[in-house]
Each structure stands twice: as structure tokens, then as C-alpha cells.
Amino acid sequence: MITPTHYMLLSAALFMIGVIGVVVRRNIIIIFMSIELILNAVNINLIAFSNQLHNATGQVFAVFVIAVAAAEAAVGLGIILAFYRNKETINIDEMNLMRS
Amino acid sequence: MIDQFLIPVLKIAIVLNATLVAVSYMVLLERKVIAWAQSRLGPMRVGPYGVLQPIADALKLMIKEDITPVRADRWVFTAAPIISMVPALIIYAVIPFGPKVHFFGREVSFYITDINVGLLYVVSVASVGVYGIILAGYASNSKYPLLSSLRASAQLISYEVAVTLTLVSVVLLTGYVDAGGNPVTGTLSMVGIVNSQYDQKIWFVFYQPVAFVLVLIGGLAETNRAPFDLPEAEQELTGGFHTEYSGMRFALFFLAEYANIIVVSSVVTTLFLGGWLPPFPNTPALHVLYYIPSWVWFFVKSFLFLYLFVWIRATLPRYRYDQLMRLGWKFLIPLAIVNLLATGLVKVLVQ
Amino acid sequence: MAQAIAFYFVAACILGFAVLVISTKDTVHSVLFLVLDFLFVAALYVLMNAEFLAVIQVLVYAGGIVVLYLFVVMLVNLKRPPEAHQDPHRLSRTGPFLAAAVLLELGAIAVMGGEAGAPPAAAAAASPFCAAMTGNTEQVGCLLYTSYLIPFEIASMLLLVAMVGAIVLAKREL
Numbered sequence: 001m002i003t004p005t006h007y008m009l010l011s012a013a014l015f016m017i018g019v020i021g022v023v024v025r026r027n028i029i030i031i032f033m034s035i036e037l038i039l040n041a042v043n044i045n046l047i048a049f050s051n052q053l054h055n056a057t058g059q060v061f062a063v064f065v066i067a068v069a070a071a072e073a074a075v076g077l078g079i080i081l082a083f084y085r086n087k088e089t090i091n092i093d094e095m096n097l098m099r100s
Numbered sequence: 101m102i103d104q105f106l107i108p109v110l111k112i113a114i115v116l117n118a119t120l121v122a123v124s125y126m127v128l129l130e131r132k133v134i135a136w137a138q139s140r141l142g143p144m145r146v147g148p149y150g151v152l153q154p155i156a157d158a159l160k161l162m163i164k165e166d167i168t169p170v171r172a173d174r175w176v177f178t179a180a181p182i183i184s185m186v187p188a189l190i191i192y193a194v195i196p197f198g199p200k201v202h203f204f205g206r207e208v209s210f211y212i213t214d215i216n217v218g219l220l221y222v223v224s225v226a227s228v229g230v231y232g233i234i235l236a237g238y239a240s241n242s243k244y245p246l247l248s249s250l251r252a253s254a255q256l257i258s259y260e261v262a263v264t265l266t267l268v269s270v271v272l273l274t275g276y277v278d279a280g281g282n283p284v285t286g287t288l289s290m291v292g293i294v295n296s297q298y299d300q301k302i303w304f305v306f307y308q309p310v311a312f313v314l315v316l317i318g319g320l321a322e323t324n325r326a327p328f329d330l331p332e333a334e335q336e337l338t339g340g341f342h343t344e345y346s347g348m349r350f351a352l353f354f355l356a357e358y359a360n361i362i363v364v365s366s367v368v369t370t371l372f373l374g375g376w377l378p379p380f381p382n383t384p385a386l387h388v389l390y391y392i393p394s395w396v397w398f399f400v401k402s403f404l405f406l407y408l409f410v411w412i413r414a415t416l417p418r419y420r421y422d423q424l425m426r427l428g429w430k431f432l433i434p435l436a437i438v439n440l441l442a443t444g445l446v447k448v449l450v451q
Numbered sequence: 452m453a454q455a456i457a458f459y460f461v462a463a464c465i466l467g468f469a470v471l472v473i474s475t476k477d478t479v480h481s482v483l484f485l486v487l488d489f490l491f492v493a494a495l496y497v498l499m500n501a502e503f504l505a506v507i508q509v510l511v512y513a514g515g516i517v518v519l520y521l522f523v524v525m526l527v528n529l530k531r532p533p534e535a536h537q538d539p540h541r542l543s544r545t546g547p548f549l550a551a552a553v554l555l556e557l558g559a560i561a562v563m564g565g566e567a568g569a570p571p572a573a574a575a576a577a578s579p580f581c582a583a584m585t586g587n588t589e590q591v592g593c594l595l596y597t598s599y600l601i602p603f604e605i606a607s608m609l610l611l612v613a614m615v616g617a618i619v620l621a622k623r624e625l
Binding site for chain 3: 005010066075
């Protein structure tokens with residue numbers, strides 16, 4: 001019997017994998033993809049509880065999360081492209097123009 | 101046990117085999133029709149009037165040498181034709197070829213399954229099909245296929261938006277107020293759309309001619325088909341996205357394209373021409389038309405669209421890339437939005 | 452029983468592909484594993500009776516957002532590996548251990564905390580008009596257009612702003 005606890009554990013594990021990706025990797029595109037993993041983990045949680053409580057509000061919230069993720073991906077990738085055109089790198093340790 | 105397992109597997113086997121045979125014979129159809137349009141005869145040598153030509157083509161492609169470029173990414177290079185072919189095939193799971201019938205005492209439906217988000221499933225699977233093109237160009241590890249594949253995928257995702265917006269206005273039609281004054285909710289399932297045409301006694305093409313034309317044009321562009329076939333025609337200039345492919349993998353790309361064409365024809369038939377319904381369905385005066393089996397109606401209508409696609413290819417010149425993108429973004433998308441607004445307005449006023 | 456097998460299989464695939472996403476050296480392979488991950492998450496949504504969200508997930512995430520990532524990865528095709536230079540202040544060994552510790556804590560909270568019992572009265576928060584609709588798509592659509600209309604409009608404006616912003620940022624010259 002699959003309870004929402006199972007889904008919460010799955011969501012927590014996926015969330016932590018995303019956080020590890022953001023913290024450890026230096027390639028900024030991988031960092032953005034890890035952020036998408038984090039958003040998916042949140043979505044899984046929302047929909048699991050929407051399923052248990054038979055209330056579609058969780059799914060409406062998940063739709064908004066997907067919309068915001070799309071907006072954030074578009075703008076973030078635009079920033080990456082603009083930065084790459086100037087400095088020819090996608091390693092975030094080299095993106096330190098404001099550091100003295 | 102039989103109902104839940106054996107019959108669906110049987111249906112899937114029949115549909116897949118029929119699709120693959122249909123796709124290879126579509127190659128022959130195209131060559132013949134284009135030849136007749138150009139006052140020549142087309143393939144005539146292999147078999148009577150060339151009907152065995154697809155078998156000869158398949159044999160040739162299978163025994164050709166399978167070359168992989170030296171520094172290409174092997175896994176992605178192998179996976180790209182498969183990623184192109186699989187979405188074209190799995191859309192058949194929701195296309196209804198006919199209604200439920202009684203067969204040897206068992207009720208069998210002429211579709212593999214009916215999910216209640218069928219139309220969205222078709223659109224989303226078609227949007228996953230873009231990956232095959234992008235990865236084919238990337239994995240070939242050479243400049244021209246990469247550029248060509250980026251152009252082709254940009255074309256595909258542009259026309260996807262127009263087609264999806266148009267399909268929404270068709271879905272709006274499926275909800276209506278019937279003769280007794282009770283509202284019938286709309287539906288996204290393909291079988292539901294055909295049933296709604298049955299209940300409203302009319303094919304949707306008469307209610308939405310603009311949407312019909314838009315979906316046809318969008319379908320032409322989605323399948324990289326003339327006059328929008330600049331990614332393919334680049335073979336004549338430098339190289340298309342499948343330059344580095346040979347043998348069976350090349351064949352898979354073309355089979356995927358033709359399978360996509362058949363899918364677009366089937367979807368347009370289901371949405372606009374009433375799927376398995378005869379013209380003017382549900383009117384008692386035309387009851388004689390029901391003696392022709394439902395799936396025969398479906399195949400005849402789909403075949404008309406296949407013929408239309410090949411006819412358009414034989415007739416129209418090719419669009420340049422910037423003209424193509426301008427058409428998609430500046431003309432089709434506003435037209436689709438206006439169509440959607442008009443449909444909503446008319447529905448509210450009529451009720 | 453079949454649902455449990457399906458859940459464990461899909462969950463294992465999701466977590467497996469997620470680990471592959473963050474650990475593969477080649478960026479294009481990483482993006483492809485992300486696509487597979489999203490497809491399996493869509494399968495999970497189908498298991499949770501949320502078929503509309505599953506199809507939206509495939510359409511928007513796998514078919515739109517990740518295609519965007521793939522385009523950018525190909526346009527940023529570098530000659531030297533992108534991770535050659537490392538900031539000496541970075542503690543990249545302790546990161547995964549701390550993350551594992553946090554995961555254990557979260558797991559403990561999930562398993563041992565809060566007995567749900569009967570669903571609370573907030574379950575009727577979705578307006579009764581919308582709760583009466585049969586079908587997942589109808590319910591979500593009804594809620595989106597009645598109770599949550601303002602967030603819907605704001606989300607569409609957000610997407611418009613993002614679209615304009617992305618075009619302005621990525622143009623070569625204005």
C-alpha cells in the first residue's frame with residue numbers, strides 16, 4: 001500500500017539530489033538543471049497530498065510551479081547566453097567579475 | 101485475463117504492423133503520385149506497376165553498411181533515430197479507428213485505449229519527437245548537420261504553438277447544450293470528440309473551417325513536409341540533419357517522418373472529419389451510409405489527407421527559412437488566437 | 452500490489468536518473484538523463500491519478516524547457532572542459548555528506564511525524580461547485596478559472612515578462 005509517506009520520502013530524496021547538484025557542480029547549466037529537479041520534487045509532494053485529500057488545489061499549485069519553472073528557465077538561460085558571449089565561460093567559479 | 105491482456109496486445113500488434121507496412125507503402129504512393137504529376141510513371145520495374153518497390157527499398161537499406169562518424173557520440177548517435185521513431189508510433193495508442201462493436205460475443209473497441217486527455221497526449225508526444233532531430237544533428241559531430249538540426253527543431257517548436265492553440269478551439273466545440281437544454285461538458289479524449297460530433301450531428305470541419313486549414317498547415321510544418329521542408333532540402337545544398345546516417349538508421353528517420361504524416365492525417369480526420377462517422381452522422385435519412393463499416397470510412401478519409409500531403413509536395417515551391425518562421429509566428433499564431441476568441445464568443449452568444 | 456511494484460520501479464528510475472544528471476561529466480548526456488527523469492515523473496503523476504498534470508509535465512517540461520536547455524548546451528559548445536578551474540575555497544567533499552544528513556532528518560520527519568488520521572476539514576476548501584466535477588482535467592480547469600483566476604492571470608503576465616526578458620537578454624544587438 002503506497003501511502004503519501006512514500007511519496008514524501010521520494011520527494012525528499014529527489015530534493016536532496018537537486019541540492020547536491022546545485023552545491024557541488026560548477027557547470028552553471030547543470031546547476032540550473034538541478035534546480036529543475038528541486039522543483040519537480042516539490043511538485044511530487046503537492047500532487048501526492050492532492051491525491052490523498054481528494055482536493056484538486058494541489059494540482060493547481062503544481063501547474064503554477066511548472067509555469068514559474070518555465071519562466072525561470074527561459075530568463076536564466078538568456079542570462080547564461082549573455083554572460084557566455086562576454087566571458088566565454090560557464091564555470092561559475094570563473095564568474096567573479098565583481099570580485100576585486 | 102483475456103480482456104485485460106490478450107486483446108490489447110493483439111490490437112497493438114495489429115496496429116504496429118499495419119503502421120509499418122503503411123509507412124513503407126506511403127513511400128511508393130509518394131513516388132507514384134509525384135511521378136504522375138510530372139507526366140511520368142514512377143517505379144514500374146519491381147513487381148506489377150511497381151508495387152513491390154518498398155520491399156526492394158527496405159532490402160537495400162538493410163544491407164547497406166552502417167557507418168558511424170569517428171568522433172561522434174556513439175550512444176546519442178544510435179539513440180537519435182529511435183527517439184525520432186518511437187513518438188510517431190505511440191500516438192497510435194489513442195487514435196480511434198472505429199467504435200465499440202460486438203465480436204464473437206465480446207465487446208471489442210476499435211481503438212487501443214481511450215484516455216481522457218487523449219488530445220493533449222497526442223500534442224505532448226509530438227513535442228517529445230523534436231529530440232530525435234536535435235540529437236541527430238548534434239551527434240553527427242559536424243557543422244552542417246548541427247545547424248540544420250537546430251533550424252529544423254526551431255521550425256517544429258514554432259508550429260507546435262500554433263497547432264496547440266488551434267486544437268483548443270476544437271475542444272471548445274465538444275461542449276454544447278443539447279436539444280433538451282442540458283449542458284454537455286467538453287472532453288479531451290479522442291473517442292469523446294468523435295462521439296460529440298455524432299451527438300451534434302455534424303462534422304466539426306463545418307463549424308471550424310479556419311481551424312481545419314490551420315491544423316493542416318501546422319501539420320505540414322510539423323512533419324518537415326513540403327513546402328516547409330527546408331531541413332530536408334538542405335541535402336541538395338549542404339547537408340540535412342541526417343547526413344551522417346546510412347543504412348537502416350537513415351531508413352528509420354524517413355519511416356518516422358512518414359509515420360508522423362499518417363498520424364497527422366489520422367488526427368485531422370478524427371477531429372474535423374468525424375473519425376469513423378459517415379458524412380452528416382446521426383440523421384436517419386442517410387442510414388444507408390452506415391452499411392459501410394466504420395473503419396473503412398476512417399481509412400478513406402485518412403487516405404484523402406495522405407494524398408493531399410503528397411499532392412501539395414508535388415505542386416508547391418519551398419519556403420525559405422525566414423519566410424517560414426515569419427509565417428509561423430506572425431501569421432498563424434495570431435490567426436489561431438483570433439479563431440479561439442471567435443469560437444468562445446460564438447459559443448457564449450449562441451447559448 | 453501492481454501499484455506498489457509500479458511505484459517502486461518508477462521511483463527507483465527517478466532517483467537513479469537524477470543521480471546520473473548531477474554526476475555525468477558530459478553536459479549533453481546530463482540533459483538527456485533529465486528528460487528521462489521528467490518522463491518518469493510524469494508516469495508517477497499518472498499513478499497518482501493526476502493524468503492532466505502528467506501530460507502537462509511532458510508537454511511543458513520534457514518537451515519545452517529541456518529542449519531549451521539542449522539548445523543552450525549546444526550553443527555553448529566549448530573546446531576545453533567547462534569544469535577545469537576550481538575555486539580553492541570550495542568544500543566539495545563535505546557537501547554530499549551534509550546533504551545526506553539533511554536527507555536522513557527529512558526522512559525521519561516524514562516517517563515519524565504527524566499522524567494524518569481523517570482528512571481535515573480543509574479538504575472541502577475546494578469550492579463544492581468544482582469538487583462536483585467528474586474528471587481530473589475538469590476539476591483542475593474549474594479551480595483555475597474560478598477560485599484561482601487572479602494567480603492564473605498573474606502567471607500569464609509572468610510568462611510574458613519572462614519571454615520578453617529572455618529575448619532581450621539573448622539578442623546580439625538591440
